[in-house]
Amino acid sequence: MTPNHRFPRAPYALLALGVILLLLGSYLGLFVAPPEHFMGDVQRIMYVHVPTAWNALLAMTFALVCAIAFLFRGDFRWDARMEAAIEVGVLLAFLLCCQGAIWAKPTWGVWWDWDPRLTTTAVLLFAFIGILALRRFVDDPVRRATWSAVATIIAYADVPIVYYSVTWWNSLHQLQSSPATVSKSFHLPLRMNAFAILFLMTGFIMLRARLASLRLEHELAPPPHELDAVGELA
Amino acid sequence: MNGTITGGWGFVWSAYGLTAFFLTAYAVSLFVRLRNERSR
Numbered sequence: 001m002t003p004n005h006r007f008p009r010a011p012y013a014l015l016a017l018g019v020i021l022l023l024l025g026s027y028l029g030l031f032v033a034p035p036e037h038f039m040g041d042v043q044r045i046m047y048v049h050v051p052t053a054w055n056a057l058l059a060m061t062f063a064l065v066c067a068i069a070f071l072f073r074g075d076f077r078w079d080a081r082m083e084a085a086i087e088v089g090v091l092l093a094f095l096l097c098c099q100g101a102i103w104a105k106p107t108w109g110v111w112w113d114w115d116p117r118l119t120t121t122a123v124l125l126f127a128f129i130g131i132l133a134l135r136r137f138v139d140d141p142v143r144r145a146t147w148s149a150v151a152t153i154i155a156y157a158d159v160p161i162v163y164y165s166v167t168w169w170n171s172l173h174q175l176q177s178s179p180a181t182v183s184k185s186f187h188l189p190l191r192m193n194a195f196a197i198l199f200l201m202t203g204f205i206m207l208r209a210r211l212a213s214l215r216l217e218h219e220l221a222p223p224p225h226e227l228d229a230v231g232e233l234a
Numbered sequence: 235m236n237g238t239i240t241g242g243w244g245f246v247w248s249a250y251g252l253t254a255f256f257l258t259a260y261a262v263s264l265f266v267r268l269r270n271e272r273s274r
Contacts, residue, residue, distance in 0.1 A: 015261065026250060030246070030250070037238065038237060038238055038239070039238075039239050040238050040239045040240055040241075040242060041241070041242050041243055041246060042239050042242035042245055042246060044246045045245065045246055045249040045250075048249060048250055048253050049249065052253070091256065091257075091260050094256070095252070095253055095256055095257075098249075098252055098256075099249045099252070099253065102245050102248050102249045102252070103245065103249065105245060106239055106242045106245050107239065200257060204260065204261070204264065207264050207265075207268060208264060210268065211264070211267055211268050211271055214268075214271040214272065215271060218271070218274055
């Protein structure tokens, strides 16, 4: 039994809370917050783009924690959580790249540029997609969990590079946005959407970990003909 | 010209619409996969 089975409704409550907060935060970001001085209304993409970025990196950080916990403890519940965190992290990183491209076109004049922030984010996305692919091709659960835990630790090295890329190198991308670096009038929708996506991410990871645990249970269960043989012996 | 980008609501709606679409699609896929796995 995975820990979140003790609270079977918790992920659904988190998802509901996340949806409500995302609707409220997006309403504030789209219709109440003032337009930014230089970027005008296009800057409103920030209220969904920045929270997606924070939570994508957070999901991958949780995957790293799960990978280390699995290697030390050998408990498959950590493997299930790692698989869940990677899948949700990939979803958020993919969304991050799409939102970024949509924001880049009116501000930079191009959909994509091979600048350090964008390139390292693309590397991160494909590295974690690679880990999900690796899990598909390995049948043995112990090898699958061990190899993907090691791969997660290696791929995670890109996360701090993504975060600091805008300060380490000359980048088209602006510096990290946070309540400390943006106008006070942008804080509320930014924080609301950050918590909204955090709740959605947590709910998704809990449900996806349940799915991974169920799959493992079915995978490790003896085939039906062996159960019949045991019944005959008894 | 004053250096401010004017318009651009199409880009804003695209970003929000795409986010809503993929989050909803992922939630649906998760519920379907969980239901299928439970009924195995």
